[in-house]
Amino acid sequence: MTCARNFNIFTGHLRPVTVFLQSERILMAVPQLKSFRNIGIIAHIDAGKTTVTERILFYTGRSHRMGEVHDGTAVMDWMEQEQERGITITSAVTTCQWNRHELHLIDTPGHVDFTIEVERSLRVLDGAIAVFCGVGGVEPQSETVWHQADRYHVPKIAFVNKLDRLGADLDQVVEQIERKFKTIPLVLQLPAGRESDFRGVVDLIGMRQIVFHDETLGERYEYVDIEASLRDRALEARDRLVAKVAEFDDHLMERYLEGMEISAADLVPAIRKLTLDLKAVPVLCGSALKNKGIQPLLDAIVDFLPSPLDVPPIEGRAPVTHAVERRSSSETEPFAALAFKIQMDQGRKLTYARIYSGRLQVGDDVLNVSKGTREKVSRIFQMHANKRDRLEKTGAGNIVVLMGLKSAGTGDSLCDPAHPVLLEPVNVYEPVISIAVEAQSRADQEKLLDSLAKLSEEDPTFRFQENPDTGQTIISGMGELHLEIVLTRLDRDFNVEVNAGKPQVVYRETISREAEAQAVFDREIGGVRHYGVVDIHLAPRRRGQGNTTLVKVRDASIPEVFFPAMEQGVQDALSSGPQLGYPVVDVEAVIFGGAFQDGVSSELAFRVAASMAFKKACEQASPTLLEPFMAVEILVPEEFLGEVLGDINLRRGRVENISIRKAIQVVQAVVPLSRMFGYSTALRSATQGRATFTMHFSHYDVASQG
């Protein structure tokens, strides 16, 4: 075997460099915490996340056959509907080894209807690979997921994929990353050749070219001298890279200015630091479909993305004292984990959990702090898409699946019962679209409700509710595709046949002016008198600002012990508005007075009085209905532009921008969701199938007429 090895500068591990053969991999090394990488793959739909992940699984030896999205064999897209539709619906978790590092990878969906999957993955991940299409560049959903990652302070590597495609342009994507994300892209590679001539990449850190052997599906690759035609460009690009990195490192800057050699050993730790500090983003490139550029991406995950030891301790609150508690990634700390995903598997509940601290063994009791329940862990699994390996024990830094936790839900904190801590839950999005469904037979009605309950347990953005007036069941979700998938699952996974109505948008309610009201609750319940009076002032807040509730009772007319009950009363009222029972948003509520009587006032009385006062004030504050608006981006050839713009107008949309990307016009518009139902069919027929569009939720605004 002709395999030379060199030293991985950052990790201190040996790594093969000349020709890499699968048989050499060390798969069974016991992982140390510093060698863990909990990484998500995020992107716009169709950028190639699943294709990248499938290559990762193949090259790391996790799967022995390369799966493809287009023929429905991708390991990570294991759901039947994912394989049929060629899209990722649910995030899949898998584990693989690279260079003695253990990678826990989550492949997330790109479609906006499944944003919750991205949100909950980012909540528990330490780093992310953002995949971009070399032609489409930074598309709207790429921006959404990038900002989601920023919100959780997740360091990122950018991978510009599809460089084999006509019109692919690395420089353009890098420029967009810099402009749209206001970050510093550190270009670590140059493409060798472009479009159909794309041959491999030039590694600017090691100043060598990487050639991938097609006959081994890219599994074998070698480092060669940079070809003559690329040498000058590579020297210039490396100089730019070194200058950028040196700006943040005085020692490097000194050496750079003195014209001294800056080696890979100098650059790698400096780039790692900038990445972990969220100051810069390493950019790599390739073509996953053509099997080029994936192994250097794996090296970059190891070199530049954080281990659990590199991220700050997780913060939570002690349940009783509310004191801030910090848990660092160590097995010697008490056990703390976050349940970030629930999956029902043949009636059994699988709880996906990120373990932040401590150890866990099969048979251990854990406290679900969010639910106040104590349950025994009956099994622990390391996941590989929908397959799993049993573990006897696990610990800090790992992402595993637990069985036996019947009460666990998405976002619940799981802890050592002796050391409870409540971690920040997962952000959940409110559904924007709903449809009425009814079981085709009476006998199936109960089964329908039972199945919907299971589906909503798995997916917190899916809700259902029985309408007592019509007897129908209303299901709500994030978009047409989301609900379409739910209907198919009802039929296939749960054997319930339903009739479904037309999609309706989910409205919100708000107020347009200030108002005050007083409510008195004075009633005898079970022989006991309950008395409370609440004065409330409501004021509208700016759109999208959310609600605030404040108790500012002057002259101590109500004792402080009743404040939480009054706040709860306002929360109750906010969940169902006075107009049509939709949630109320963007309202400031201030409880400024009321009355109390010793001996007869109770929490119940104040809770109900606050709720009644809120509703009364709301009715006097010009209540208004809000509807969801979507940000729509349409890519359309010039000759169909007029038609597309006219149609947007008819849909009461507002065109915000028109720009040119290569030969295509890019229209950005804001359109009420209610007018976007069935848009893909309409656009296809109006443009002979030559236009495409994406949309994501933008904001709620006053409902348009007509």
Ligand SMILES: Nc1nc2c(ncn2[C@@H]2O[C@H](COP(=O)(O)OP(=O)(O)OP(=O)(O)O)[C@@H](O)[C@H]2O)c(=O)[nH]1
């Ligand atoms: N030409 C070319 N096509 C690619 C490349 N990578 C992926 N594709 C194709 O692009 C399509 C989308 O790829 P996926 O891997 O499913 O993309 P994704 O980002 O996972 O998509 P979702 O999971 O549905 O969001 C598939 O048809 C792939 O075969 C590439 O490097 N070059």
